[in-house]
Amino acid sequence: MKFLYILLALLGGMMAGIQAPINGSLGKKIGSVEGAFTSFFIGTLFLTFFVLFFGKGQIAHLFQVPKWNLLGGLLGALFVTFVILCVPNVGVALTIFAAIVGQMVISIIIDHFGLFGVEKIPMNASRLLGLGLMLAALFFIYRGSVSS
Template sequence: MKWLYILLSLVGGMLAGLQAPINGSLGKKIGSLEGAFTSFFVGTLFLTFVALFFGKGQLVQLLQVPKWNLLGGLLGAVFVTITIISVPKVGAAAAILAAIVGQLVISMVIDHFGLFGVPKIPMNMNRLFGLLFMLAALFFIYRGNAAS
């Protein structure tokens, strides 16, 4: 059954891959920060609707969460802004792959130490080789950009 979550994550990654060039195009037309704001505003409108009709009604619990739990939105805003700036310069594939490699590096550190309450999964050779292959992929994709 865990494969379903892998498939769901794959779809999420494809959506992020679509989001990058769409936001990059928006940023070129109206400005990077304005594009990021617009992207988050549209997302906020969508999530407001979804939360109102399908949410668990636990928003009051927001007052009880550790303050660092609120950093996700800030980190997301920075990520989207960086993507809006990067995609027009290096292309969607290189920008997204670089972001994925960055996510993979920090995720492996988080897994290794079991940070933020995730299961502790130690670094091993399989994981290290996977990361090295991703770095190699980034090198070749970026190098392919220079050739065109």
């Protein structure tokens, strides 16, 4: 069953990779913040339909969750805005890989300390080496992206 979730995460990552140049192009045509707004508006329309027809009726519990649980939307909006700003300036590959490295850095910190209620997974040599290799890869992708 874990394999299915890994495939879903892989598919989600591929969607983010496709979303970046689409949103970058949109942002160049209508403005970065306007592009982010449009992207989230279309997403909101889709999710509204999805909740109405496939939701489990738990939306009323929204007012009972800790307020920090509501930051995900803000963080998602900032992420999309940052990607829209970066893609036209540094390219899709460098933008997405830098974002992934950023996600890995914060994810390892979150795991290590068990932040936000997740299970603690301590830092170890394998995780540190993997992160170091990703940082090295980011450097080489950056170098390969710089005009000669």
